[in-house]
Amino acid sequence: MKISVVIPCFNAEGTLHDAVRSALEAYEVLVVDDASPGGCAELVASWGWPNVRVIPHRENLGLGAARNSGSAAATGDWIAFLDADDAFEDGWHRALTTFLHQSPEATWVYHPVREWTGTQLRAVRYGDHPTQHSDWLLLRPAVAPSACALRADVAKTQPFDTNRRLQGTEDLELWMRLWAEGHRPLRWTDEAFTRYRISHGMSAELESHTTKIRLRWAQFVERGWIAEGVLVRAEFELQRQKARSLHKAGRFAEAQRAYLAAGPSAKNWILAAAAAVRLKI
Structure with missing residues (x-):
């Protein structure tokens, strides 16, 4: 082989x-x-x-x-x-x-x-x-x-x-x-x-990447690979991943906002609270 x-x-x-x-x-x-x-x-x-x-x-x-x-x-x-x-x-x-x-x-x-x-x-x-x-x-x-x-x-x-x-x-x-x-x-x-x-890019790079991901999603819907309704939940997951990257990089205020945009869940609220007090988890 x-x-x-x-x-x-x-x-x-x-x-x-x-x-x-x-x-x-x-x-x-x-x-x-x-x-x-x-x-x-x-x-x-x-x-x-x-x-x-x-x-x-x-x-x-x-x-x-x-x-x-x-x-x-x-x-x-x-x-x-x-x-x-x-x-x-x-x-x-x-x-x-x-x-x-x-x-x-x-x-x-x-x-x-x-x-x-x-x-x-x-x-x-x-x-x-x-x-x-x-x-x-x-x-x-x-x-x-x-x-x-x-x-x-x-x-x-x-x-x-x-x-x-x-x-x-x-x-x-x-x-x-x-x-x-x-x-x-x-x-x-x-x-x-x-x-x-692993590395932690600047805010502009992270925002650029999330924009590219959303453009890919549009392609996937157009090709019939996923239903458009999936994108609401996908956006929550994208925000959660963005929040984790920001949190690990010590960018706590941005991480808190991203956690809160990632949908209502106890885990997101706990992580947002941790970011608010500048605690890495």
């Missing part, structure tokens, strides 16, 4: 070494240089790892296009994705190949991730396992690209969306599309085999 790992790179030269090194057990590692001004191609060449090759972009095309270029060039049976600021844990490759040999029906697999600041490991994200299309909006599936692998034929025929206006939501669009095509994600282990770097 040959696994190809695709790592898009743009301005990530400071973290790329750890990401690539963590993937070296794979059959091949494809680093897609998305016209990074830091010159990640030269950096990768200097390491001299024989199963690592660079796919260059002449211009910056965005995250979705970079992943797609890697998938198109991959020659393995399966394609795993890893962002350049994340890293696999030791043993991931052997465990995954063992599972895939035993699960010929699988087309799409994922595992939990452990939050990571770059210096400190934090909580494991298990999330909810989706059982219907709307669960991707209403629950909290922890299906991160850096913890996902697709059978190669699926990855090559179901590429990431490349709309730069909605960059940052291309993974959600792909998961929804795969579900619509009849694919179902299998959580193949409860071990967190990916260190998933």
